[in-house]
Amino acid sequence: MKKTLLLLYVLFSCLVSKAADGIRVDGVAFANGATMYVGCATDITMTMSAWVSPSLSIYAYDLTDYPSGWTAVDCGDNCFSFTTNFSSSGLIKFRYTNLSGSITGTVSLYMTRIDPTLIVTGPDVVCGSTATFGFSGTYYTGPPSYSSSNPSVMSINSSTGVATVTGNGSVTIQATVSTLCGSTPIFKTVQVGTYTPAQFGVSGPSQTCPYPDESEVYVSINPVTAPTSISGYNWTYSSNWPFGYSPSRYDYKLVPPSAGFGSAWVKLSIQNACGWSLPYQWDIFESSGCAGFFSVAPNPSTGNIISIFFSETVVSKGAPEKVEIFSEESGLLTWSLSSIEKRLIQGKKLEIDVSMLKRGAYIIHVTDSKFVGNKTKKTKIVLL
Numbered sequence: 001m002k003k004t005l006l007l008l009y010v011l012f013s014c015l016v017s018k019a020a021d022g023i024r025v026d027g028v029a030f031a032n033g034a035t036m037y038v039g040c041a042t043d044i045t046m047t048m049s050a051w052v053s054p055s056l057s058i059y060a061y062d063l064t065d066y067p068s069g070w071t072a073v074d075c076g077d078n079c080f081s082f083t084t085n086f087s088s089s090g091l092i093k094f095r096y097t098n099l100s101g102s103i104t105g106t107v108s109l110y111m112t113r114i115d116p117t118l119i120v121t122g123p124d125v126v127c128g129s130t131a132t133f134g135f136s137g138t139y140y141t142g143p144p145s146y147s148s149s150n151p152s153v154m155s156i157n158s159s160t161g162v163a164t165v166t167g168n169g170s171v172t173i174q175a176t177v178s179t180l181c182g183s184t185p186i187f188k189t190v191q192v193g194t195y196t197p198a199q200f201g202v203s204g205p206s207q208t209c210p211y212p213d214e215s216e217v218y219v220s221i222n223p224v225t226a227p228t229s230i231s232g233y234n235w236t237y238s239s240n241w242p243f244g245y246s247p248s249r250y251d252y253k254l255v256p257p258s259a260g261f262g263s264a265w266v267k268l269s270i271q272n273a274c275g276w277s278l279p280y281q282w283d284i285f286e287s288s289g290c291a292g293f294f295s296v297a298p299n300p301s302t303g304n305i306i307s308i309f310f311s312e313t314v315v316s317k318g319a320p321e322k323v324e325i326f327s328e329e330s331g332l333l334t335w336s337l338s339s340i341e342k343r344l345i346q347g348k349k350l351e352i353d354v355s356m357l358k359r360g361a362y363i364i365h366v367t368d369s370k371f372v373g374n375k376t377k378k379t380k381i382v383l384l
Helices: none
Strands: 009-011 022-025 028-031 034-038 045-051 058-065 071-076 079-083 090-098 103-112 119-121 130-132 134-136 141-148 154-156 162-165 169-179 182-192 217-221 232-237 243-248 251-255 263-272 280-286 294-297 305-310 322-327 333-338 349-353 360-367 376-383
Touching (some): 028 034, 045 103, 119 169, 141 154, 232 251, 322 349
Parallel strands (some): 034 103
Antiparallel strands (some): 154 162, 360 376
């Protein structure tokens, strides 16, 4: 029988008397970083204080964080009285300083109004035509109401929790119940059928120099956007690649074709309990004028990291001397790295964090006295 709750403290991390530090709530010690469940009902008042090892010689404690809408009243040395506001969750954090006045550290306790034991039950992977989902937990009233984030893949009966499969992909099942915090949604992500290529994909350079200017091309699988229960990986490549092999299940290395290959592809299928996915195809095109050059991927880029892939001609003689990024619009230098150590270039690849750059067009300059002809090579990249 489900119960209603006016006030309940439930500790989900260890309530440990031997821990080095933590927070006391009405005299009960909670280890640093623990979670405390306070049921939603009326406003309540509780007294808290930080506690740390006596060997730290603490001079003062300061309250730095508490949930929005709560009120805090200083009740003396290392003591605060809190009054809740019915529904808000959040972090309680104390900062402590030593006798010299320098900050020594913090202790925290997460306060939650939603019972973490409320879960949607059922399979993580659905291979058949139907599946049944249920609900588990305490401190809620009434039956749950179910819904699907993607009915075109799997629909669900709102009352019974019986789901019907109509496609394949990732689906989030939502069960909504009534708690003392009001209407409360609880979620479960499910993989329906085989993976779709859009759920994983492959990353790598979009261009490469032909062999022997480039001796190896490296591609890898992207993170899978679903509960990961992958049991197999199948890499294939177009016939104009001379050779390829998989150093691990997650990546693939290939020897580039000779000059004039135009384009080539790599495909990946992954397997779960339901079978093999359709393949994801990654196309790689031949760069022009490759001797001593480099390529950039992804380009265009929507993320915060870009990779410069250097040819074997460059890396075999040591790292380039300087990499610079100029704004195409203003011509101003926006990023640079000089005196590059070879250890920074992993597998002929240099990763650059471009999160600080505005979206737009940029020109990458790579300067090296070992280049034939012009010592600075340039390429354009677009950040979307």
